[in-house]
Amino acid sequence: MTARSVPTDRDVDVVVVGGGPAGSCAALVAARAGLSVVLLERGPFPGSKNMYGGVVYPRILDELIPEWWNDVPIQRWVTRRSTMLLTETQALTVDFRAGAWGAPPYNGATAYRPDFDNWLACHAQAAGAQLITSTTATGLLRDSAGTVIGVRTDRPDGDLTAHVVIACDGVNSFLAKEAGLYEHTDAKHFTLGVKETLALPKHVIDERFGVRGREGVDIEIIGATGGVNGGGFLYTNLDTIAIGVVLKLSKLGAQQQRPEQIIATLKQHPAIAPLVQDGELKEYSAHIIPEAGLTMMPKMTTDGMLVAGDAAALCLAAGIWLEGVNFAMASGMYAGQAAVEAVQANDTSAVGLAGYQRRLSDTFVLKDHRKLRRAPALVLSDRVQHLYPGMVANVVERMFRVDNPNPKPGVRRIFNQERKRAGVRRRDLLRDGWTGFRSFG
Amino acid sequence: MTDHTGHTRAHPAEILAPNAWGGMSFQERMATAEFRIHHQPHIVVDGKVCADCSTRECVVACPANLFVPTSDGGIVFNHEQCFECGTCYLVCNREGAISWHYPEGGHGVVFRRT
Amino acid sequence: MILACLKWVTHPGEPHDERFAGISPADQSALEFALVQAAALGLGVTAVTVGPAGAEKVLRDALACGAQRAVRIHSAGTLSSAEVADALAAAAPAARWVWCGDYSLDRGTGSVPAYLAAALDAQQALGVISVAWQGDGVVATRRLDGGRRELLSVAAPAVISVEGATAHLRRAGLGALRAAASATIDVVHPAAPAHIDEAVVRAYRPRARALAAPLGEQPLDRLRALAATGAATATRVETVTLAPPAAAARIAAALREWGYLD
Numbered sequence: 001m002t003a004r005s006v007p008t009d010r011d012v013d014v015v016v017v018g019g020g021p022a023g024s025c026a027a028l029v030a031a032r033a034g035l036s037v038v039l040l041e042r043g044p045f046p047g048s049k050n051m052y053g054g055v056v057y058p059r060i061l062d063e064l065i066p067e068w069w070n071d072v073p074i075q076r077w078v079t080r081r082s083t084m085l086l087t088e089t090q091a092l093t094v095d096f097r098a099g100a101w102g103a104p105p106y107n108g109a110t111a112y113r114p115d116f117d118n119w120l121a122c123h124a125q126a127a128g129a130q131l132i133t134s135t136t137a138t139g140l141l142r143d144s145a146g147t148v149i150g151v152r153t154d155r156p157d158g159d160l161t162a163h164v165v166i167a168c169d170g171v172n173s174f175l176a177k178e179a180g181l182y183e184h185t186d187a188k189h190f191t192l193g194v195k196e197t198l199a200l201p202k203h204v205i206d207e208r209f210g211v212r213g214r215e216g217v218d219i220e221i222i223g224a225t226g227g228v229n230g231g232g233f234l235y236t237n238l239d240t241i242a243i244g245v246v247l248k249l250s251k252l253g254a255q256q257q258r259p260e261q262i263i264a265t266l267k268q269h270p271a272i273a274p275l276v277q278d279g280e281l282k283e284y285s286a287h288i289i290p291e292a293g294l295t296m297m298p299k300m301t302t303d304g305m306l307v308a309g310d311a312a313a314l315c316l317a318a319g320i321w322l323e324g325v326n327f328a329m330a331s332g333m334y335a336g337q338a339a340v341e342a343v344q345a346n347d348t349s350a351v352g353l354a355g356y357q358r359r360l361s362d363t364f365v366l367k368d369h370r371k372l373r374r375a376p377a378l379v380l381s382d383r384v385q386h387l388y389p390g391m392v393a394n395v396v397e398r399m400f401r402v403d404n405p406n407p408k409p410g411v412r413r414i415f416n417q418e419r420k421r422a423g424v425r426r427r428d429l430l431r432d433g434w435t436g437f438r439s440f441g
Numbered sequence: 442m443t444d445h446t447g448h449t450r451a452h453p454a455e456i457l458a459p460n461a462w463g464g465m466s467f468q469e470r471m472a473t474a475e476f477r478i479h480h481q482p483h484i485v486v487d488g489k490v491c492a493d494c495s496t497r498e499c500v501v502a503c504p505a506n507l508f509v510p511t512s513d514g515g516i517v518f519n520h521e522q523c524f525e526c527g528t529c530y531l532v533c534n535r536e537g538a539i540s541w542h543y544p545e546g547g548h549g550v551v552f553r554r555t
Numbered sequence: 556m557i558l559a560c561l562k563w564v565t566h567p568g569e570p571h572d573e574r575f576a577g578i579s580p581a582d583q584s585a586l587e588f589a590l591v592q593a594a595a596l597g598l599g600v601t602a603v604t605v606g607p608a609g610a611e612k613v614l615r616d617a618l619a620c621g622a623q624r625a626v627r628i629h630s631a632g633t634l635s636s637a638e639v640a641d642a643l644a645a646a647a648p649a650a651r652w653v654w655c656g657d658y659s660l661d662r663g664t665g666s667v668p669a670y671l672a673a674a675l676d677a678q679q680a681l682g683v684i685s686v687a688w689q690g691d692g693v694v695a696t697r698r699l700d701g702g703r704r705e706l707l708s709v710a711a712p713a714v715i716s717v718e719g720a721t722a723h724l725r726r727a728g729l730g731a732l733r734a735a736a737s738a739t740i741d742v743v744h745p746a747a748p749a750h751i752d753e754a755v756v757r758a759y760r761p762r763a764r765a766l767a768a769p770l771g772e773q774p775l776d777r778l779r780a781l782a783a784t785g786a787a788t789a790t791r792v793e794t795v796t797l798a799p800p801a802a803a804a805r806i807a808a809a810l811r812e813w814g815y816l817d
Contacts, residue, residue: 038733042546044477045574049525051555112554118574132732134547154545157728172527174543187531194504197554240554249532253498260470260504281465283473285555286504286524288531545726553569 012036013343014336015151015162016129017137017175019046021056021325022309022332023168024120027129028064029336030166035343037129038160039121040153042136047117049170051287053193054235054242055108055218056116056325062105064333065123073119074109075237076216077102080209083320084271086224086232090393091271102215110216110235110242116325137169140178140305147349148179148304163348164339165305168332171288173311181298181307188250189292191230191317191380194259195244196267198279202239208275209236220322223389224266228255229380232266233322234275243267243276246289246317248380259286289324291317291380294366294373303349306335306356316368318375318439327365334359375439383424383432391422467506471522479548482520483541484529490538491516498532499539524550557600558650559589560643560667561617562659563610573609580719581656587722588686588715589654590621595688599623603646605630605639611740619727619735626741636663640670642745650675651711652693657682657718668716677712684718763814 012035016027019041027039043049055078061068079102085092101107125131141150141159150161167175171190176182200208209217221232229248234241245262252259267276290296290313297313300306308314309328316323338356342348360366378384398414419429491497492514499508500516505524509517523544530541543549561582566575586602593600602617604610605628614625628642647653653675655668672679680695687694689708695715697705709715727735769780797805810816 042543043549044547044551048551048574049549051552114552114555114574130733130736132729135729135732136543136546138542153729155726155729155732157730160729172543185531190527190531192502192504192526192528195555237554249502249528252502253496253532256501258501258506260467281470281473283552283554284470285474285552286526286528288527 010149010161010163012038012160012162014038014164014166014339015040015160016166016168017151018168018170018309018311019043019121019124019131019133020050020117020168020170020309020328021120022311022328022335023166024117024124025064025329025332026166026168026306026308026336026339027124027131028120028127029333030339031124031128033336033340033344034128035340037124038162039124039129039131040135040137040151040160041121041131041133044134045114045118046121046131046133047112047114050113050117051193051195051285052113052324053195053233053244053246053289053322054110055322056111057108057323058326058329059105059107060326060330060333067104069104069106071119072109072111073115074111076110076211076214077106078108078110078218078235079215080211080217082217082219084219084221084232085389085392086221086269086271087390087393089270090397091269092393092396093271102213108218110218110237112237120329137175140165140175142304146303148302151175163304163343164353166332166335166339167305167307167311168309168328168335169311171290171310171313171315173307175305176298176307176311179302179305179307181300181302183298186296188248189290189296189313190249191246191289191291192249192252192259192286193244193246193289194263194286195242195284196263196279196281197237197240197242197283197285198276199240199282200279205236205239205241211236214238220320221266221272222319223385224269224272225385226255226257226262226265227386228252228257228262229382229385230262231319231379234272240282241276241279243272246291248291249288260284289317290315291376293317293376294369295377297369300357300360301350301353304353306338306353308332308335314365314369316372317379318372319379320440321368321372327368330363330365331360334363334365372439374435378432378435378439381432383428387422387424388432391418391424394418394421471505474522474524475551475553476522477548477551478521479544481545482518483525483544483549484518484520484523485540486516486518487538487540488515488517490535494535494538496534498534499529502528502532504528520544522550556647556650557589557593557596557598558643558647558653559586559600559602559617559622560653560655560671561586561602561604561613562656562663562667563604563606563613564659564661567661573612576609576612577660578613579656579658579660581658581717581721583656583724584717584719584722585654585656585715586617586620586622587724588717589652590725591722592652592654592688592693593621593623596691598651601626601647601650603628603643605634605642605745607631614740615735615738616727616732618738619732620725621731624741625738626743629742629744636666637670638745639667640674643667643671644674645746646743648675650677651713653677653712653714655714655716657716665716668714672714675712675714677714678709680707680709680713680715682718683707683715683721685721686715686717 014030014037016023016039027037031037080097082095136154137151138154139152140148143149148165216236219234228251230246232245234243308331314327314331338353341355342352395418505522507519530539533539561578569575589600600622601624602622603626683695685696693709695707699705769777771777771780
């Protein structure tokens, strides 16, 4: 650690707004480098305002907390991943198990965010960051040149000046908007996630999902969101399961369907009902997701300020990949590193903070987003949502149906018949296939 | 200092009836989450602006069902069991209908198993 | 010196989770009254709690709100109300005004303030619903049966316990909150309890009483004999005027007679 005297013209070196995964990683990195850091959290404790679709991929923590798996408060290690395609009466599941994911260094884990985020914030505190809870940042402080020089909070005597502000204030990021980093906000770039946490005895979960000990399951679901574009998810905690849906905001009103109604419909699906039966509702929750990836991302840097995590729309929602916490942790870590560089070089202008954008571009954070830039729109498109699931399920149904005395038809013929029946034009199918291939291939 | 009342409050009578799905009333559903209620609403809805809105997407989209149409064509809003998600201001297409802030620090929803 | 007694307890639903721990709205009101009174009298507030290290969180919050000093009386286990009161009195024997919440988050017996007044040999005003300042003293309003109110003129030294909604605790300033994070908290270890109450915990209902067998040939006669004399059901109402010690003795005798005390 390099010793650095507390700045005289500012209260602290770095103020991080938001004690989620991005904020805590940013605070941890900056504090570890010897900077004075305040981490602001509006909830009574970190994680108390946070909710997600269930799986955290913590490998990025290798760089910050060696052998993080020894004390991370997770529910289960995901050793089984399924993707389900549902129509009203059919279900096609691709199911994958990897025993190796149940041992260090692991792959993904289910966790309660009030536990996980709080744990990460404790590490930031241990590194020397000062955590201030129950305090909402209400705006930015700027000097006459427009440089961000701190934040205003909702406490008396609540201004806090800093050399660098790292805004990790979540999907609604009023700080990033106030700083002019977003050109505009469009409802079609967001989805609403609603979730039910249902209590079931551990042994029942183990039996229903075919797992043991700390092994867990993550199921992504396409095609059971009642006409509203989106998707579903179902995953196992230790003695609860969580089921929820992700819904395109702009379609909810048009379809006149309420979010909890759509979960209820999903829970009644013949492929889902046996898994969730008798689960007692422990918590109902909701959160907004920045879904549109690169399309909606703000400028990441301005004079005196960086933006990370959901606040920077870094959530990756690309159908088979649904990740956010890892992008938040990584971007927070890189923001912290860039802030350290800038403060040490005594240049916290956008130029001095440019190391942030460089790190984002050079790592998975923006590489994944660039590669998958067309995926979010494809996954939420009307064809993928409303036409393809039925078409594919019908093809499979006819493939496996033994229709004696008729002989087995060829798959190609079935496919063409079903494509026509679903009203899918060959041209559109090829185009979507090409988009998908370029994204996922 | 932490305001530690930790209790949920009653909800407008319109949605008290158990619904067809799962036999659980919406009020019971909302009672599963903890809300530390601040006396000042963090979201203010201007019913006058809403009066001539025909789409009213907030009424359908709000996951906490906090927007309730009234018989006289307005909308009443109750901030007490708000998830602070932002759905309402994102779907709202009327400038100035919803003024949206986070509640005072330490207040509002507190998740445990999310 | 003004003392604010704060009871830190974990949430009943999350007994092992300090994230959900805190103090009751009544304790918050008590702290606010202590701070207001301290400003008026030019005194300092000492915030005190009995509990484990985790309880220091509420003391730091109290310091951020304006308390001058914070004392944690170390206790990892469960103490009786008398033990808690003795420990508080030993930690602050010179307290002029002591403010307590009327109830804690775990809804204990609510008897600490009374024990504390006895231990400090101070006046007491318990379950107060509003407070008015009168010179150096306090006029406290209490509820009585039948919707009546009792006004108590209280002078130091005194213990006052207040209900939850009586005052709204001020919001700590950001600077004060940051400073409180590294402020010193005095930790004292209570002396071994001087007396151990063998508290008999049971519901407050009368014990069964032995009555002389009623006279009568038929069961109906015997029932009539019981009912007619009223021996089984009667509650007598009497108003007596006695000096406090004699009144206390009379009340105890009546309770014993009715079966409430052994």
